[in-house]
Amino acid sequence: xxxxxxxxxxxxxxxxxxxxxxxxxxxxxxxxxxxxxxxxxxxxxxxxxxxxxxxxxxxxxxxxxxxxxxxxxxxxxxxxxxxxxxxxxxxxxxxxxxxxxxxxxxxxxxxxxxxxxxxxxxxxxxxxxxxxxxxxxxxxxxxxxxxxxxxxxxxxxxxxxxxxxxxxxxxxxxxxxxxxxxxxxxxxxxxxxxxxxxxxxxxxxxxxxxxxxxxxxxxxxxxxxxxxxxxxxxxxxxxxxxxxxxxxxxxxxxxxxxxxxxxxxxxxxxxxxxxxxxxxxxxxxxxxxxxxxxxxxxxxxxxxxxxxxxxxxxxxxxxxxxxxxxxxxxxxxxxxxxxxxxxxxxxxxxxxxxxxxxxxxxxxxxxxxxxxxxxxxxxxxxxxxxxxxxxxxxxxxxxxxxxxxxxxxxxxxxxxxxxxxxxxxxxxxxxxxxxxxxxxxxxxxxxxxxxxxxxxxxxxxxxxxxxxxxxxxxxxxxxxxxxxxxxxxxxxxxxxxxxxxxxxxxxxxxxxxxxxxxxxxxxxxxxxxxxxxxxxxxxxxxxxxxxxxxxxxxxxxxxxxxxxxxxxxxxxxxxxxxxxxxxxxxxxxxxxxxxxxxxxxxxxxxxxxxxxx
Numbered sequence: 001x002x003x004x005x006x007x008x009x010x011x012x013x014x015x016x017x018x019x020x021x022x023x024x025x026x027x028x029x030x031x032x033x034x035x036x037x038x039x040x041x042x043x044x045x046x047x048x049x050x051x052x053x054x055x056x057x058x059x060x061x062x063x064x065x066x067x068x069x070x071x072x073x074x075x076x077x078x079x080x081x082x083x084x085x086x087x088x089x090x091x092x093x094x095x096x097x098x099x100x101x102x103x104x105x106x107x108x109x110x111x112x113x114x115x116x117x118x119x120x121x122x123x124x125x126x127x128x129x130x131x132x133x134x135x136x137x138x139x140x141x142x143x144x145x146x147x148x149x150x151x152x153x154x155x156x157x158x159x160x161x162x163x164x165x166x167x168x169x170x171x172x173x174x175x176x177x178x179x180x181x182x183x184x185x186x187x188x189x190x191x192x193x194x195x196x197x198x199x200x201x202x203x204x205x206x207x208x209x210x211x212x213x214x215x216x217x218x219x220x221x222x223x224x225x226x227x228x229x230x231x232x233x234x235x236x237x238x239x240x241x242x243x244x245x246x247x248x249x250x251x252x253x254x255x256x257x258x259x260x261x262x263x264x265x266x267x268x269x270x271x272x273x274x275x276x277x278x279x280x281x282x283x284x285x286x287x288x289x290x291x292x293x294x295x296x297x298x299x300x301x302x303x304x305x306x307x308x309x310x311x312x313x314x315x316x317x318x319x320x321x322x323x324x325x326x327x328x329x330x331x332x333x334x335x336x337x338x339x340x341x342x343x344x345x346x347x348x349x350x351x352x353x354x355x356x357x358x359x360x361x362x363x364x365x366x367x368x369x370x371x372x373x374x375x376x377x378x379x380x381x382x383x384x385x386x387x388x389x390x391x392x393x394x395x396x397x398x399x400x401x402x403x404x405x406x407x408x409x410x411x412x413x414x415x416x417x418x419x420x421x422x423x424x425x426x427x428x429x430x431x432x433x434x435x436x437x438x439x440x441x442x443x444x445x446x447x448x449x450x451x452x453x454x455x456x457x458x459x460x461x462x463x464x465x466x467x468x469x470x471x472x473x474x475x476x477x478x479x480x481x482x483x484x485x486x487x488x489x490x491x492x493x494x495x496x497x498x499x500x501x502x503x504x505x506x507x508x509x510x511x512x513x514x515x516x517x518x519x520x521x522x523x524x525x526x527x528x529x530x531x532x533x534x535x536x537x538x539x540x541x542x543x544x545x546x547x548x549x550x551x552x553x554x555x556x557x558x559x560x561x562x563x564x565x566x567x568x569x570x571x572x573x574x575x576x577x578x579x580x581x582x583x584x585x586x587x588x589x590x591x592x593x594x595x596x597x598x599x600x601x602x603x604x605x606x607x608x609x610x611x612x613x
Contacts, residue, residue: 002026002077002101002299006049006070007041008091009081010060011349012363013275014041017079020291029075031066033059035359040349047073056359060084061176063091067098077101077298079291083361086274087114087144103298105273109249113271115143117181122248123268127181131160135184140164142171143179148219149578150174153185166572169552170579188415189262191215191269192227194242195282197290197307198251199297205307206239207282213414214403216328217578221396221419222403223278224315225285228374228412231264238266245271254279254294260416277318277366280345284314284370313374315381317400319390321362324399324427329546330362330575331393332603336514338391344369344384356393358548358575364395374412378404391512391519398430398522429468434488435520436465436472438498438509439527441483443518444476445493464528465518471528541586541610545601549575554595562590564610571595571607588612 005021006029007014018028018041030045035056042048049069051059059065063085070078078095080086086104089111095102104110113119117127131138131154140163142150150171152163164180172178195207211227212220230238242257245268256276258269279290286308297303321331337352348365356362367388369381382404390397403426408414419426440463460475476485483490491499491506498509509520518525538544553572564570564584571582592609601607 002103002295004029004073004075005077005079005103005295006031006066006073006075007045007079007081008060008063008066009079009084009086010036010039010041011360012347012365013081013083013277013349015044015349016347017081017291018044020289020295023289024292024295026295027075029070029073031060031069033359035059035357038354040351040354049073056357063088063094066091067094067100070095070100071098075100077103077295079103079294080274082272082274082277087272089114101298103253103294105251105253105255109251110273112249113245113273115179116141116270117143117179119270120268123245125268127183131157131182133157137185137187138182139185140167140180140182142167142175142177143181144171144175144177148215148217150180151218154182166579170574173574174578186260186262186267186416188417189260189267190227190415191220191258192230192238192261192266193256193258193276194238195225195276195279195290196242196246196251196255196257197293197297197303198246198253198255199303200252200300201302203303203305204243204246204251205303206242207286207288207307208310209235209238210278210281211412211414212278213416214409214418215416216324216419220278220318221320222315222317222400222409223281224313224374224377225281226310226313230261234261234264234266241266241268253297254290277363278316280347280366280368281314281316281370284345284368285310285312287311312370312372313377314368314370315374315377315404316366316368317381317385317404318363319365319367319385319400320396321356321364321393322396323394323546324396324423325429326546327580329580330358330578331395332356332358332548333393334514335364335392336517337389337512338365339389340367341384341387344381364390375410378410386522389510389512389519390522391514391517394429394524398428399426401430402426429524430522431468432509432521432523434500434502434507435509435523435525436463436467437474437476437485437488438500438511438520439463439465439513439518439525440474440476441485441490441493441498442495442509442511443513443527444478444483445495462530464530466526466528467523538606539609541588541591541612542606543571543582543585543608543610545573545603545605545607546582547573547575547580548602549573549580549600551595551597551599551601551607552579554593554597558590558593560590560593564588564590573601582607584610586610586612 004027028045030048032042033056085091089107092107137155140152150167168178191212198204209227210225212223214222256272260267345368371377489501516527552574566587569581588610591611595607
């Protein structure tokens, strides 16, 4: 019997595995980088072991250090989570060679499916070896790893060399393996997958289907189970193919077989030999704990002859600290508060006051709703996200709410090109025209010493806020009866709650302030100084770093004095294992170039200036 488990991972997935271990009475061991010394997963484990020496981004890839940590802490088993070394057969062998229990599939099964090119060949599918105009569009894809890293869509042949170079660099950085391959890109396919669970006694359970079509940068954003709109025949075919893939490599444990479904046909993508981020929707529908099942299988227990019966519908949304309106740029800073209403599941690796750093994936949490029908699950999740308190950096919360309520999604007509078509309408942050006034009234009450009124007439008080990139000025007055503003009736105002009556309709505004950052309901504001600093104004055409990271590339031949076109890629910054292209904001002449490859940059740092023509 397993009595202690080390999770060779971090963040949300480590906390998720620890939760099941605690339920089973199993002692938990965390490993952490120096950057994660105070991370939630390191705090909630029974024991935490520092992984020394490596840079933060590489720490969790040091299998030798993790095995030493397991032995030093007395852990009897290792759970790999997902990402990092979870699909590394060498790490699995090292764990087994150390006499530890590996809570995952056999190393040979991981190896057989580790390379997407070899996995396809195993199932009789060959990648493209020579690309012609007739093959376009194509997808350049990393042979190892996942999560959208090392992927590029190519629509013109002349774009292929740069796409191959960029994908190789990103894959090598994220997975330590720069191998890439090319396959046809299906424009309007759906990403559908099958969860499998296999024991060491020859039983393989296909646990239904999941739809993961809503993706940004080939990384999933919203997932649901079961996949809606499939014919019974196609659903049966997907389950059959998934079981066949598992049996082809003598698979055991939890895994996922992924397909692209187009024109009623299933096209094999890959097999993920690990637990997936979206596993909670399958757990909700089938009423099982997949982590507990992984542990039972690793202990040698047999599955039943038939899987449990599916009930209802579940949908998961991934909450990211990122700005969808500005190239999905990852965000950093303090997460002051994260709270969702009762009735939904929250899986997270953060708690109030934690810092969102620069070294790892910017996913804050997974929010999951389960209901008897798909429509009810969609409504429940959208409502929970809309009313959640998410105070801190910019997130994709508003995008998630709008996506869940989009007619194409509610009618289950979505595909992997959903955000290509609709991002402009979905990405803008939610704003409330009365939020700046509510923020000002709450601040005025909080600063008042004498009940908030004056005995003599006075000029209106003026405050300025930035909301969704625009400046808003609001005015209010202190009166004998309290605070007042034109056009509304102030029913109540204190530092945390403002109630306004507008055209006979009474509305409540919950207000939270953290320095200059103000959250009014779901609206995020920045309090502006009374007198702006002229020196802080940037020249037109300035390129600034949108996130902390490293400059990995400057466009070939780019020098001061060069002529550039609007939208032309000039500088590439790598952050959280992904490369972000910074384009020219306008056509013109490059009048200044400060960025250099290898340079560490912070948000707001001036990288270059394009003098508009």
